[in-house]
Amino acid sequence: MAYTIKVNGKPRTVDVEGDTPLLWVLRDVLDMKGSKFGCGMALCGACTVHIDGQATRSCVTPISAVGAASVTTIEGVGATPVGKKVQAAWTEIDVPQCGYCQAGQIMSATALLTKTPKPTDADIDAAMQGNICRCATYGRIRAAPWGSRLSGAVAFGVSRSSSMIRPSYRRWAGRRPS
Ligand code: FES
């Protein structure tokens, strides 16, 4: 079935099944590889994009649920005033190590700072605790956009219990997007 979604301000039409996760559409169909596959279960944050400004796990968002909403990815977030500042801060502090999680980290931080320009530590924890970094760059993330601290609420553990996979995504869980 054909779906037209708005990605980084442009309409994109794709012919996929309705339960295809947005992450697969972005990476495999639209060849936008910036959003990463980590867990496929909304547990790591690597796939985070914005849907109407809200940080959203694209690995568990079916294309049929996007509708007329605006999707912003790491490829487009630098065109927004806040996203540009966050990316500049990330570069200045040299946050990434391997880099795999960093698109998701930047997307979550940008969503937070767009909505809450002066977040409290509790705000930061709530917004960022779902973004896992295996390289443990949390110290530099704490220093990056807000000059504040993330508390120890950032979780390192990732449960891979199959019971947490939503039924409609079981068919996708065994396959990584390219
Ligand atoms: S790949 Fe989506 S949250 Fe991990």
Ligand code: FES
């Ligand atoms: S920088 Fe390597 S996983 Fe975060």
